[in-house]
Amino acid sequence: MGKVKSAIITTLIIVAIVVLTVFATVSFPMGVENFNSMLTSIHLGSDLTGDAYVMLYPEGVISSEEYNAEYNGKESEEDKQEYVGKYEAKGGVYVEKEELLSVGEEKFLENVASDAEILSNRFGKRGYTSYSVSVVDGYAIKVSVPTGFTYAAYKGNHEEARSTALSEISTTVSYLTISGGLSLRHATEGSSWDQNAFDNLNLLTAAQQEQIGTYFKSISDYGVAQGYAVRFKLTSEGRDLLAEKTELVAAAEDTNLLFYVGENQIISLTCDGVLGEKQFYISVANQAVALDYSILFDSVINGEILSNVYEYDEVKVATSAMGENSALFVAIAIAVIMLAAIVVSIVKYKKLGIVNALMLLVYALTVIIALNVTGVIVTVAGIVCAVLGLLLLCGINFYVFEEVRKQTKTGKTIKSSISSAYKNTWKSLLDMHVVALVFALVLALIGVGEVSACGVILMFAVLASYAIYWFTRFVWYVISGPAKDKFAFGGFKREVYEDD
Amino acid sequence: MTKLSSKMHILIVISSIIIALGLALGLIFHFTSGSFFNYGGDYKTVNTVTVNYALADQSETFNKDSITEECNKVFEENGVCVVTKTYAETTQGGEIVFQFAAGEETYKTLQTCVEKITANLKLNDASMSGLSVVAASQVNAVKGGCKALLNCGIAIIVAAVLQFVYLAIRYKWTMAIGAFLANVHNLAIFIALLAITRIQISSAVFAFGAITVLATMIGCGILFGKMRKAFNAESNAKVDAKDVSDAAACDSLKPMAVLYLALVIALVVIALVSAIGSLSFASLIMPALCAVVCFISTLYGTAIFTPSVYSRLAAIHHNKANS
Structure with missing residues (x-):
C-alpha cells in the first residue's frame, strides 16, 4: 500500500477511535444538563450500584421507627404505658398483641413465610439480574431488587433516569404485593354476594370465584412493535364464562369489564359485544406494566394468593455491599487489565503491538456501544464475560502473530507469512467462536436474570472478537504499509538462507 | 514430553476421588447443617443490625461515618465480625445495615451490641439524642435461586449437546465425545470443589459455573484444533495415535494455560481493586476463591484429564480404522 493512502486510512481509523473514545468515556456539562458518556449510561446491576428494597409489614406489624415515633408522640405517661402494652417487640419489628392472639402466633409466622415464597416466585418472574425475598424476624418481608441505575443516575448526574427507575420499581412492588384473588366486576351488573367487596360488584358467583383458576390457561405479557398488552388464554370453560359475562356487560350502559385482584382494580376491558375467542388481549402503557400485570394475574390464577395485606412506606436505595464506589473501582480494574494487555502487546510485538492495542480499544468501544444500545444490565459476572472476550481477542491475535513468526522462520516473505498464518488458523478460530457464540445464545435464551444478561454480553464479546480478528489483518496491512522493514514492524526476524 | 495417555487410569481415579469427596462432604453437611453447599447471604439466614437515623437531628455535628465508627467499635469489642455494610437513603435520613453470620449465639451478642450502641450514641453525641432506632434482626432468605439454577443447568446441558453436534460434524465424533x-x-469437579472448600454460594457462582463450561469449550477448541492438525499431518501417518495425541496435548497446554491464567489474573485484579475500593476484603474473598476453583477445575480437566482419556479413544478409533 502506498504511503499517502496508508497515512489517510490510518488517520481516519485513529480519528474515529479517538472521537468514539471521547464520547464513550468523557462526561461534560452541556447547558443546564450534563452530557453523560456512553460508559456512564450503561445500566448496572445491584453489585455495582446497590439495591432498592422495601420492607413489607402485614396488618398488625409495624417497624421500630414507627413504634418509636408513635411512642414519642404520646403526651401523657399513661398513653405511653398503654401503647407499650399494646405491642410486643419481635427483633426489629413490633407486633400488635391482639392480632397475634386472634390469628395465633404459629399461624401468623406460617402465613408470612408462605407469602414470602409467593412473593419470591412473583419477583423471580420479573427477570431481574438479582433479587432477594427474605423474612425479617418472622413477621415482616424484605424484598430487594436491583435499581438498574446507570452510573450517571447512581451518582445523581441524571435525575430523570434515577426517578424513572425508582418509580418503575415502586410500581412493580405495589402490583406484585397485592393480596387477594382474581375477580371480574362491573359497576352495576354484578352481585354483592361478597361482603368484603365494597368497591364494585362481582360478576362471578361464589362457586365460579372458587374455581377461577380453571377458566384461564395462562396470562402472560405480549409485545409487538412498541405496543404492549396482557394476553389471557382461556380454557373451554373460560370461553363460555367470558361469553356469558361479556354479553351482560356489553348490554349495560357502562361497557367496562373490570379485572380485580383483591380489592384493587388492575385493568379493564371494554366490551362491544360477546367475547368468545380462545384468547384476548388488553393493551397497556408499556412493557413493564404488561409484565407486572401478567405476573400478578398468572400468580393468582395458579392459587398463589397472599394471606396477609401488606403495607410499605417507601422504596429505599441501598449502596452496594461491595462499597459505595464499587462501579468506579471495577472500571479502574478493567482499565488496569486493558493497560496490561496493551503493554504486553507492545513489548512482545513492537509496532504490531500498537495495532493490537488499537484493536483492543475497538473491542472495548464496540462492547460499550452494544451495552448502551441494548440496555442490558451489567453485573460483575457480565464484566467478567466482557473481559473473557477481550482476552480471547488478545489471545487469538497473539496466536496468529506467533503463527506468522513461525512462517517467517521458514524463509517466506512477510506477505506470504501473514497469508499462510491466517489460512492456517482461521478454521480453528472460527470453530472456537461458533462454539462460544452458541453457548452465549443458549445462555441468553434459556438462562434467567444474571445468567441471561451474561449470555447477551458474551454474545457481543464473541461477535466483536471474531470481527476484530479480521479487522486486525486489515489495520496491520494499512499501518505497516509505509514501513521499510516489515519484519521489524512486528518484531519478527526472517530466516536468511545462503541461496537468498 | 509427559505421556498423558499412560496416566489415564490414575487421572480417572483422582477425578473420581474429588467428585466422590465433594458428594460425600456435601451430603454430610446436608444432614448435619442443613445444606449441601455453604449458601451465602443471598440464600440463607443472616443476622443484621439496622441503625435507622430517619428521625435523628441532622445538625452539622451529625455524621453517618461517626455512627458507623461507633458501631464498628462495639462490634469489635464484642467479637462479632461484620460481613457487609450498606447505606440506604430514606426521605427523612437514612439507615445503615450491618450484616453478620447466622446463628443464635451471634444474634444474642448482637442484641447486647444494640443496647450498647444505643446508649453510646445517645451519650456521646448530643445530635444523636433523637436517633430513631438500632435493632438486631434475623433475616431468613427465601431460596428464590432454584429456578435460576435449574435454567442455568438446562442452558449448560443444551450448550454442551450443541457443541457435541457441532464438533461431531466439523471434527471427529471421538473428539465430540472428548x-x-x-x-x-x-463442571462436576467445579461443583465438588465448591462442596469441599465450602466456598459461599451466591448468584455469582452460577456465572462462574457457566464460565467453567465456556472456558472448557474454548480450551477444547484449542486442544482438538491441534489434535486434528496433528492427525492430518502426513509426517504422523505412521506414528502411534497415543503419541500423536500426547504431542498435541503438550502443544496445546501452553496457550490454554496462558488464556486461563490471564482470565484468573483479570478476575483477581477486579476483586483486588474492588476490595481496595470498598475497604472490605470479606465480601470479595469468596468470588475470588470461586474464580480460583473455576481455574483449577478447567485447567486440570481440559489440559490434563481430557487429552489422557481422548488419547485412548483416538487409539481405539485408529486401530479399528487400520484393521
Whole structure:
C-alpha cells in the first residue's frame, strides 16, 4: 500500500477511535444538563450500584421507627404505658398483641413465610439480574431488587433516569404485593354476594370465584412493535364464562369489564359485544406494566394468593455491599487489565503491538456501544464475560502473530507469512467462536436474570472478537504499509538462507 | 514430553476421588447443617443490625461515618465480625445495615451490641439524642435461586449437546465425545470443589459455573484444533495415535494455560481493586476463591484429564480404522 493512502486510512481509523473514545468515556456539562458518556449510561446491576428494597409489614406489624415515633408522640405517661402494652417487640419489628392472639402466633409466622415464597416466585418472574425475598424476624418481608441505575443516575448526574427507575420499581412492588384473588366486576351488573367487596360488584358467583383458576390457561405479557398488552388464554370453560359475562356487560350502559385482584382494580376491558375467542388481549402503557400485570394475574390464577395485606412506606436505595464506589473501582480494574494487555502487546510485538492495542480499544468501544444500545444490565459476572472476550481477542491475535513468526522462520516473505498464518488458523478460530457464540445464545435464551444478561454480553464479546480478528489483518496491512522493514514492524526476524 | 495417555487410569481415579469427596462432604453437611453447599447471604439466614437515623437531628455535628465508627467499635469489642455494610437513603435520613453470620449465639451478642450502641450514641453525641432506632434482626432468605439454577443447568446441558453436534460434524465424533466428557467432568469437579472448600454460594457462582463450561469449550477448541492438525499431518501417518495425541496435548497446554491464567489474573485484579475500593476484603474473598476453583477445575480437566482419556479413544478409533 502506498504511503499517502496508508497515512489517510490510518488517520481516519485513529480519528474515529479517538472521537468514539471521547464520547464513550468523557462526561461534560452541556447547558443546564450534563452530557453523560456512553460508559456512564450503561445500566448496572445491584453489585455495582446497590439495591432498592422495601420492607413489607402485614396488618398488625409495624417497624421500630414507627413504634418509636408513635411512642414519642404520646403526651401523657399513661398513653405511653398503654401503647407499650399494646405491642410486643419481635427483633426489629413490633407486633400488635391482639392480632397475634386472634390469628395465633404459629399461624401468623406460617402465613408470612408462605407469602414470602409467593412473593419470591412473583419477583423471580420479573427477570431481574438479582433479587432477594427474605423474612425479617418472622413477621415482616424484605424484598430487594436491583435499581438498574446507570452510573450517571447512581451518582445523581441524571435525575430523570434515577426517578424513572425508582418509580418503575415502586410500581412493580405495589402490583406484585397485592393480596387477594382474581375477580371480574362491573359497576352495576354484578352481585354483592361478597361482603368484603365494597368497591364494585362481582360478576362471578361464589362457586365460579372458587374455581377461577380453571377458566384461564395462562396470562402472560405480549409485545409487538412498541405496543404492549396482557394476553389471557382461556380454557373451554373460560370461553363460555367470558361469553356469558361479556354479553351482560356489553348490554349495560357502562361497557367496562373490570379485572380485580383483591380489592384493587388492575385493568379493564371494554366490551362491544360477546367475547368468545380462545384468547384476548388488553393493551397497556408499556412493557413493564404488561409484565407486572401478567405476573400478578398468572400468580393468582395458579392459587398463589397472599394471606396477609401488606403495607410499605417507601422504596429505599441501598449502596452496594461491595462499597459505595464499587462501579468506579471495577472500571479502574478493567482499565488496569486493558493497560496490561496493551503493554504486553507492545513489548512482545513492537509496532504490531500498537495495532493490537488499537484493536483492543475497538473491542472495548464496540462492547460499550452494544451495552448502551441494548440496555442490558451489567453485573460483575457480565464484566467478567466482557473481559473473557477481550482476552480471547488478545489471545487469538497473539496466536496468529506467533503463527506468522513461525512462517517467517521458514524463509517466506512477510506477505506470504501473514497469508499462510491466517489460512492456517482461521478454521480453528472460527470453530472456537461458533462454539462460544452458541453457548452465549443458549445462555441468553434459556438462562434467567444474571445468567441471561451474561449470555447477551458474551454474545457481543464473541461477535466483536471474531470481527476484530479480521479487522486486525486489515489495520496491520494499512499501518505497516509505509514501513521499510516489515519484519521489524512486528518484531519478527526472517530466516536468511545462503541461496537468498 | 509427559505421556498423558499412560496416566489415564490414575487421572480417572483422582477425578473420581474429588467428585466422590465433594458428594460425600456435601451430603454430610446436608444432614448435619442443613445444606449441601455453604449458601451465602443471598440464600440463607443472616443476622443484621439496622441503625435507622430517619428521625435523628441532622445538625452539622451529625455524621453517618461517626455512627458507623461507633458501631464498628462495639462490634469489635464484642467479637462479632461484620460481613457487609450498606447505606440506604430514606426521605427523612437514612439507615445503615450491618450484616453478620447466622446463628443464635451471634444474634444474642448482637442484641447486647444494640443496647450498647444505643446508649453510646445517645451519650456521646448530643445530635444523636433523637436517633430513631438500632435493632438486631434475623433475616431468613427465601431460596428464590432454584429456578435460576435449574435454567442455568438446562442452558449448560443444551450448550454442551450443541457443541457435541457441532464438533461431531466439523471434527471427529471421538473428539465430540472428548469435548462433551470435558464439559461434564469439569463442571462436576467445579461443583465438588465448591462442596469441599465450602466456598459461599451466591448468584455469582452460577456465572462462574457457566464460565467453567465456556472456558472448557474454548480450551477444547484449542486442544482438538491441534489434535486434528496433528492427525492430518502426513509426517504422523505412521506414528502411534497415543503419541500423536500426547504431542498435541503438550502443544496445546501452553496457550490454554496462558488464556486461563490471564482470565484468573483479570478476575483477581477486579476483586483486588474492588476490595481496595470498598475497604472490605470479606465480601470479595469468596468470588475470588470461586474464580480460583473455576481455574483449577478447567485447567486440570481440559489440559490434563481430557487429552489422557481422548488419547485412548483416538487409539481405539485408529486401530479399528487400520484393521
